[in-house]
Amino acid sequence: MSGMDESLSPQKSRITIYDEPVVCSFCLHDVYIPYEVFVNVEEPGVNVRHVRYIAICQHCGQAKYFGDPSHFDANKGVFIWALNQYLISIRSYKIKILFYVSKKNNDKITGFTNKLIQDFGVEKENINISNLKGVAELQIKISSLNEIQEVRSHIMHSAKKLYITIKDLTIN
Ligand SMILES: [Zn+2]
Structure with a gap:
């Protein structure tokens, strides 16, 4: 998977940020439902996506906050997508x-x-x-x-x- 240009969808899933799995620091499980959080940004940067998420650990209910660090790499001239989502079915x-x-x-x-x-x-x-x-x-x-x-x-x-x-x- 090279990356995604859509928001994470609020479904049970495993999530990676630059291929690093998001793991719960309380129970070490890695299944989450992510929700998009809207924040007011006064001066949004041109090359950074100001999207924030709150993800709820499906094992213990702890919340995890993270942004979307996807950005434009000026040296390589490409957009680097940071987040990946792998949906899980029951x-x-x-x-x-x-x-x-x-x-x-x-x-x-x-x-x-x-x-x-x-x-x-x-x-x-x-x-x-x-x-x-x-x-x-x-x-x-x-x-x-x-x-x-x-x-x-x-x-x-x-x-x-x-x-x-x-x-x-x-x-x-
Ligand atoms: Zn947990």
């Missing part, structure tokens, strides 16, 4: 997790289920739990901005934290 995943549990108590199932509900914002009707002879099965439908690998590693990480041993994990 994907749906079907997840099936098989994991080992003790036959006596269901604490691990409850704990793991609650963790996933919290992390992925799952609705109750999108979860199916069954427990058969020491192996529990969780089936979940989620919507996420993340890639399948990120979803997978997130689940593995949560399981590890709760001392859960996964027998099988399929996501599609």
Whole structure:
């Protein structure tokens, strides 16, 4: 992508400024919705675009302010576009997790289920739990901005934290 001569559109996206990704300083996520902010500029420079943005981190809600440093490079005689925007669409995943549990108590199932509900914002009707002879099965439908690998590693990480041993994990 060489650059863009349009304003950033207010959609979920990753944004770069001179190819550097805009990353949230609070949660390190990089998905934003940018909004154009109008400012009064008394003497707008000829070669600088006076566009300002406020971008809202879609993970933690923190706001980030930045301008558009696109400018005319007099030496090279070309206009340098600074901002790029990569739109992100929400994907749906079907997840099936098989994991080992003790036959006596269901604490691990409850704990793991609650963790996933919290992390992925799952609705109750999108979860199916069954427990058969020491192996529990969780089936979940989620919507996420993340890639399948990120979803997978997130689940593995949560399981590890709760001392859960996964027998099988399929996501599609
Ligand atoms: Zn954030």
